[in-house]
Amino acid sequence: MSKIDSPVAGVLMQYEVKVGDAVTEGQEVALMESMKMEIPILAEVSGTVSKLCCDPGASVAEGATIIELG
């Protein structure tokens, strides 16, 4: 199982994918707010989304897993 971690600490604004979606490396999968900016989170690996790990609006630490891929 691979996963997508947040490269920055911030607030998860929204997911751009849902469970079951296929994602490819480089695809935008979520939007974070950090340093007053909207920062797209790009997938570093390809796979199928099996779990969205955070609730939109939640604070997310750097390195925290935000998406699990099946």
Next chain:
Amino acid sequence: MSWQDTLDELEHRKAIARQMGGPDKVKRQHDFGKLTVRERIDRLLDAGSFREIGSACGTGRYDAAGRLTDFTPANNVIGRGSIDGRPVAVYGDDFTVRGGAADGSVKEKHNHTEKMAAGLRIPLIRLIEGNGGGGSVKSIEKQGYANLPGSFASSYYTALRMLNTVPVVTMALGSVAGRGAARLCASHYSLMVKDQSQIFIGGPALVAKLGQTQGKTYSKEELGGATIHARNGTVDDVVASEAEAFERTRRFLSYLPRSAHELPPRHSTGDDPARREEKLLAIIPKDSRKVYAMRAIMEAVADQGSFFEIGKLWGRSIITGLARMDGWPVAIIGGDPYHYAGSWTRTSCEKLIRFVSLAQTFHLPVVHLVDCPGFPIGLDAEKESTIRVAMRAMSAINLSTVPWCSILIRNVFGVAGSGHRPTSGYTTRYGWPSLKSGSLPFEGGIEVGYKADIEAAADPEAKMQEIRERLERLRSPLRTAESFALEEMIDPRDTRSYLCDFANVAQACLEPGEARNFYHP
């Protein structure tokens, strides 16, 4: 009577040495998907250029009559060869001989290679696998006494001092521990291969016995794989294969002089120095909350295909790399809005220190594409002592004497923003129309700076909006240029032309020679 018999015996020993650890061990190396040390050297260097030194070095066993009965080659191979026709020194661990572990002749071959590189003023390339000639507890029985670390024979002086003299590249090509890991880090550029290389101070077996989490057994990958060390800056880059590691090594060296006693070599790429990039006019979003791709700007302004990023996975709010401008090698730095908006984190400060030191050591003019909103403030930043490491970065920048050209692209705020150039002398500086600057960003800064006015207002929200609009009008970069605080605003599309002009005019300011004790890996 000739010396042919001795030469025949020498050739016999060399032939054994070329077998390395023997067919079984070589097969085992291949089964793990790894090349042998001799294959590595052959693929790294120009074809046929390798001149081995110590080719008959090893441990012989003799019968009662003094005839050689067995010969085990030293578990490292060293020599000199060339890359793109330029000489280099090479050191390689041979994992097929006793797993690359300690051996009587190992340390001297190490030291010899380092002294050769420094003495001949040629780059050093290390191919490390194992513990790099470090000792083990068993050394006590072999020697009859306990090692005293720091003796001349195992000195780190040469390895560290030479970083001021010649380019040093080290590749971790398997598990690398202890002394091997230390030598990996005593480099200007280091690489590891994904899923093949792991780096430890002490490996899993030692950690299970002595680590802070006693009893916990980590896999090699968990303890020292690329997910750990390519993200914390222990290595600069992670690659998919040994072939890619060799290719990146060759590429890295192509931007650097043979030693600090020479200047970086120019290679014409045929790219027009006045090439205009239309896309740069709109690449920075007017909405300050939106990001853009700094790497696309770097690619666009450098000679086509010349941007070579270093350290992509660590200190990610700062992008660093080598590139060419009108053929001249430059060190290029840029803030990455995708990571903390390009602000200076602790690790990005460490990356800056390392990179600016490289530029200073090898006389590379620095091009800085500036987008820095300051520091990522908060408890984490305080716990990491970001400000103290930032001062070390500021020190590396301000004490550098190579020419800088800073292009102010978007945010330039606060202490970190002031690190966009050395302030010791003249710096070439241009600003884009998207420039925003100040001591503090308006976000948060207005509430703090105008606290009393806002609290006293009947409608605090409206008051804040009124203040924001007033300040926004004053913040226009046209006013900054009007006051000459920004010396020159340029059309972003012409940035390449300005940078190529800088690279050309900067050449007369580059002075070959060693910076004494400047480089700290």
